[in-house]
Amino acid sequence: MSRKLLIKGGIVVCPAQNIEEKLDILVEGERIIGLKKDIRDKEAKTLDVKGKLVTPGWIDMHCHLREPGREDIGTIESGSKSAAAGGYTSIACMPNTDPVVDNQMGIEYILSRAKAVGFIHLLPIGALTKGLNGEELTEISTLVEAGAVALSDDENSIMDSYLMRRALEYMTMFDIPIIAHCEDRNLSEEGCVNEGLVSTMMGFRGIPSIAEEIMVSRDIILTEFTQSRLHMAHVSTKASVELIRKAKAEGVRVTSEVTPHHFTLTDTDILESNYNTHFKVSPPLRSKEDQHAVIEGLKDGTIDTIATDHNPWLDMEKDVEFIHAPFGIISIETALPLIFTRLITPKHLTLMEAIAKVTCNPAGILNLSKGTLSKGSVADITVIDPHMELSITQDFFHSISKNSPFIGQTMKGFAVYTLVEGEIVFDRHENTFYKRH
Amino acid sequence: MIDRPIQSPEILMNNTDIERVLLRMSHEILEQKDHLNDLAFVGIKTRGEYLAHRFVSLVKGMGVRADFGTLDITLYRDDFDTLGDLTVGETDLLFDVAGKRIILVDDVLHSGRTIRAALDQIIDFGRPAKIELACLVDRGGRELPITANYVGQTYQISSDEYIQVRLSEVDGEDQVIGFSKDHRGAKGHKYFSHSRKDLNN
Amino acid sequence: MNQVQFKQKHLLGLAELSKEEIELILSTAVPMKQIFTRSVKKVPVLRGKTVVNLFYEPSTRTRTSFEIAAKRLSADVINVTPSTSSISKGESLVDTAKTLEAMNSDIIVVRHKASGAPHFLARRASSPIINGGDGFHEHPSQALLDLFTIKEKKGDIKDLKIAIVGDILHSRVSRSDIIGIHKLGGEVRVVGPPTLIPKDIEKLGCSVYHRLEDALEGIDVIYCLRIQTERQTHKLFPSVTEYTRLYAINEARLKLAKKDAIVMHPGPMNRGIELSADVAYSDRSTITEQVTNGIAIRMAIFFLLLGGGRSVQEITD
Numbered sequence: 001m002s003r004k005l006l007i008k009g010g011i012v013v014c015p016a017q018n019i020e021e022k023l024d025i026l027v028e029g030e031r032i033i034g035l036k037k038d039i040r041d042k043e044a045k046t047l048d049v050k051g052k053l054v055t056p057g058w059i060d061m062h063c064h065l066r067e068p069g070r071e072d073i074g075t076i077e078s079g080s081k082s083a084a085a086g087g088y089t090s091i092a093c094m095p096n097t098d099p100v101v102d103n104q105m106g107i108e109y110i111l112s113r114a115k116a117v118g119f120i121h122l123l124p125i126g127a128l129t130k131g132l133n134g135e136e137l138t139e140i141s142t143l144v145e146a147g148a149v150a151l152s153d154d155e156n157s158i159m160d161s162y163l164m165r166r167a168l169e170y171m172t173m174f175d176i177p178i179i180a181h182c183e184d185r186n187l188s189e190e191g192c193v194n195e196g197l198v199s200t201m202m203g204f205r206g207i208p209s210i211a212e213e214i215m216v217s218r219d220i221i222l223t224e225f226t227q228s229r230l231h232m233a234h235v236s237t238k239a240s241v242e243l244i245r246k247a248k249a250e251g252v253r254v255t256s257e258v259t260p261h262h263f264t265l266t267d268t269d270i271l272e273s274n275y276n277t278h279f280k281v282s283p284p285l286r287s288k289e290d291q292h293a294v295i296e297g298l299k300d301g302t303i304d305t306i307a308t309d310h311n312p313w314l315d316m317e318k319d320v321e322f323i324h325a326p327f328g329i330i331s332i333e334t335a336l337p338l339i340f341t342r343l344i345t346p347k348h349l350t351l352m353e354a355i356a357k358v359t360c361n362p363a364g365i366l367n368l369s370k371g372t373l374s375k376g377s378v379a380d381i382t383v384i385d386p387h388m389e390l391s392i393t394q395d396f397f398h399s400i401s402k403n404s405p406f407i408g409q410t411m412k413g414f415a416v417y418t419l420v421e422g423e424i425v426f427d428r429h430e431n432t433f434y435k436r437h
Numbered sequence: 438m439i440d441r442p443i444q445s446p447e448i449l450m451n452n453t454d455i456e457r458v459l460l461r462m463s464h465e466i467l468e469q470k471d472h473l474n475d476l477a478f479v480g481i482k483t484r485g486e487y488l489a490h491r492f493v494s495l496v497k498g499m500g501v502r503a504d505f506g507t508l509d510i511t512l513y514r515d516d517f518d519t520l521g522d523l524t525v526g527e528t529d530l531l532f533d534v535a536g537k538r539i540i541l542v543d544d545v546l547h548s549g550r551t552i553r554a555a556l557d558q559i560i561d562f563g564r565p566a567k568i569e570l571a572c573l574v575d576r577g578g579r580e581l582p583i584t585a586n587y588v589g590q591t592y593q594i595s596s597d598e599y600i601q602v603r604l605s606e607v608d609g610e611d612q613v614i615g616f617s618k619d620h621r622g623a624k625g626h627k628y629f630s631h632s633r634k635d636l637n638n
Numbered sequence: 639m640n641q642v643q644f645k646q647k648h649l650l651g652l653a654e655l656s657k658e659e660i661e662l663i664l665s666t667a668v669p670m671k672q673i674f675t676r677s678v679k680k681v682p683v684l685r686g687k688t689v690v691n692l693f694y695e696p697s698t699r700t701r702t703s704f705e706i707a708a709k710r711l712s713a714d715v716i717n718v719t720p721s722t723s724s725i726s727k728g729e730s731l732v733d734t735a736k737t738l739e740a741m742n743s744d745i746i747v748v749r750h751k752a753s754g755a756p757h758f759l760a761r762r763a764s765s766p767i768i769n770g771g772d773g774f775h776e777h778p779s780q781a782l783l784d785l786f787t788i789k790e791k792k793g794d795i796k797d798l799k800i801a802i803v804g805d806i807l808h809s810r811v812s813r814s815d816i817i818g819i820h821k822l823g824g825e826v827r828v829v830g831p832p833t834l835i836p837k838d839i840e841k842l843g844c845s846v847y848h849r850l851e852d853a854l855e856g857i858d859v860i861y862c863l864r865i866q867t868e869r870q871t872h873k874l875f876p877s878v879t880e881y882t883r884l885y886a887i888n889e890a891r892l893k894l895a896k897k898d899a900i901v902m903h904p905g906p907m908n909r910g911i912e913l914s915a916d917v918a919y920s921d922r923s924t925i926t927e928q929v930t931n932g933i934a935i936r937m938a939i940f941f942l943l944l945g946g947g948r949s950v951q952e953i954t955d
Contacts (some may be wrong), residue, residue: 199837200836202775203753203773203810203813206837275757323752512673517684528672561676561680562677
């Protein structure tokens with residue numbers, strides 16, 4: 001007989017089933033076999049989660065691990081640990097590694113490493129063009145068969161409209177989406193912060209909001225024309241949100257995400273940070289108005305999901321002049337408290353709405369049978385203490401790299417247990433990770 | 438000359454004393470007959486400036502025309518690292534110092550360091566025929582081999598005693614006041630509204 | 639007695655300075671300038687101090703000015719000009735900072751093409767950092783000498799109308815000047831083609847003009863910026879000829895400003911491009927005085943940064 005686990009006394013929040021009430025969950029082996037009030041089972045070990053929130057395992061559809069190629073910055077193991085500590089049970093990792101994940105072997109490597117590491121599920125994203133060169137499509141069918149959940153060239157935004165058209169068209173015969181990092185790289189030039197008063201005051205070339213909006217616009221037109229579907233990564237501007245809202249209303253199959261830092265920070269924070277390169281991220285932190293617009297987009301469903309764009313860099317690489325520093329923030333371990341304190345507490349989103357953005361919504365976009373606590377589903381579960389407070393220091397992070405703009409702050413709301421396939425992989429009280437059997 | 442502990446605060450000279458002493462010093466200066474046509478009084482800021490100005494008037498009354506100048510010695514001090522007051526005053530030596538007989542004027546002569554700085558500064562302006570020193574008060578305590586040619590009054594006081602010269606141009610009255618060591622720490626005492634430069638004399 | 643204390647450890651930009659601190663620097667430069675007229679143009683105040691000029695961008699003018707200023711205060715000067723090949727990557731700046739630290743320099747003047755590089759050094763170095771110009775961000779010593787020159791010519795900056803003409807987008811001088819002039823109560827008009835005006839600059843309190851003739855009415859000071867011909871690669875304006883046609887200050891245009899308006903330029907000037915030769919060499923131009931004043935201002939900066947540290951209280955006790 002396989003082992004049983006009774007998760008008892010918590011408030012279950014499962015947007016996929018529209019449930020938000022005090023329920024117990026019974027897990028047998030890797031699946032959920034019971035979800036109701038006051039379950040008793042003498043054979044089961046009990047996990048007391050009284051006063052905690054129990055949600056489906058969180059899904060991040062956009063992060064960067066550095067393996068293969070830059071294991072000094074981040075490995076599949078360190079990335080998996082960061083994710084598990086952040087409450088994530090499945091993460092989709094971008095293909096811009098070295099070598100680029102643009103073939104079957106790359107996908108298989110990631111899946112096998114994830115299995116060997118044994119904490120959470122890795123969902124590999126394959127490259128859309130060979131070597132991310134923006135010229136020649138990868139062999140898409142083999143990537144799909146190997147297990148790619150999406151295709152993307154990420155920050156190497158596809159500038160060639162012809163290629164983008166053909167890619168979208170071709171993808172209609174597969175079930176997985178293209179994820180587009182929308183940026184007209186001619187317009188963003190050598191910019192490193194949002195174009196506006198802050199770029200003017202700091203003396204930087206700005207990245208104008210139109211660099212994003214023109215590509216969002218183009219990609220909506222192409223998606224509609226090709227009757228395809230497209231997911232837009234890290235939307236950051238007001239006009240982008242408006243364009244996507246309008247497209248969705250007209251039935252164009254576009255979905256979108258926003259990062260925790262874009263709904264939390266603005267370009268003014270960079271000015272106040274006195275050239276702290278941990279605030280340098282792509283797309284850049286935008287204005288207050290843009291920040292407000294992405295929160296509105298989350299509220300009305302224009303923005304479907306919150307993705308971290310977790311992007312580790314070593315101190316050595318970030319510890320340089322602002323213009324030379326690479327773009328990126330490690331965000332997977334601070335996403336949960338930011339969602340709670342920046343979206344749920346101020347009532348921008350209900351608890352149910354917020355949890356949907358990190359569970360069933362990304363599962364839907366990636367066509368995964370995840371993101372639910374329904375009976376029979378895989379027991380990927382996140383247990384959250386919404387009242388726990390921790391100070392964010394270098395030591396707080398399980399990531400090898402520590403490039404977070406939030407170091408020095410105190411945050412509230414953390415995952416206390418992360419369960420994958422019915423087994424606890426992270427226990428915050430013990431601050432310990434457990435390999436799955 | 439007094440050579441005893443100061444009864445603090447003790448008025449050592451009043452306005453008539455100062456007036457008398459300055460007149461006597463003017464006579465002494467003019468008794469040295471050399472370079473009387475090239476005489477210049479250069480006051481060290483702040484109070485030396487007013488004393489120099491008074492000398493110019495006094496010798497004028499005796500029929501001798503003298504040039505007038507002021508020195509701010511901040512940029513010549515030897516204690517820059519511990520300098521707290523960062524105000525650099527203006528130095529006004531609008532006449533050519535070359536060939537002049539310069540009477541350097543200060544209120545209190547103490548360590549001699551201010552005079553050293555002032556000498557360096559004057560020499561950077563050119564080559565005077567000679568430089569002499571006139572001080573209203575010599576309180577002893579020299580740290581450099583410097584002595585005044587013309588002295589108003591000498592006090593042999595201990596290093597923890599303190600002498601302040603007050604002049605009507607800045608202080609509203611003419612007085613020389615002595616303080617004992619007990620008064621030195623009296624913060625907020627009206628006599629201690631002095632600047633760093635006064636203390637360095 | 640003036641009791642303003644200069645509390646800044648570094649001089650990174652005019653944004654960090656209060657009005658009173660700016661005024662203290664300007665008033666300290668007055669006695670510094672007097673030293674230039676003496677037979678010995680040197681005072682001993684910084685004897686034994688070492689000034690490092692760390693110039694990652696070529697600049698004979700600013701570097702020489704800092705060097706003369708330091709030498710007139712009797713400091714020793716070391717000029718470090720790292721080779722361009724070693725500076726494309728950022729790590730060399732950290733390394734250089736550490737090296738200079740180990741050499742016990744007393745003050746470092748840094749010129750760098752990356753905005754914020756002096757701030758980066760200031761976070762790591764124990765000695766004071768003077769920003770000698772960073773990217774398109776700030777050039778505080780230039781702005782201070784400009785303010786000093788304006789004050790010398792016009793008495794007070796309050797309520798003066800100052801037009802800054804040219805490539806505002808790439809000009810660190812303009813940013814520092816705008817901040818400084820505003821802090822001292824003056825009014826700034828920025829003038830140039832829309833492509834050379836940075837976004838949202840009006841939010842700094844400037845008014846923006848594209849037609850030079852409109853901008854010059856009632857102006858007390860015309861400040862011409864240098865046009866960098868290499869900016870052509872960014873397609874920001876059609877040609878230097880066209881720029882000159884629209885924005886060069888010549889006799890005819892100068893007549894549109896106030897009768898006693900002065901013309902300034904940070905140098906080096908492209909004669910006949912930003913300014914016609916007759917204006918550049920007229921008595922309305924302050925270009926050579928700016929150079930002289932630059933030395934006095936930089937002496938004041940060295941003096942104030944190196945002299946601070948202890949309070950008056952501490953010394954009198």
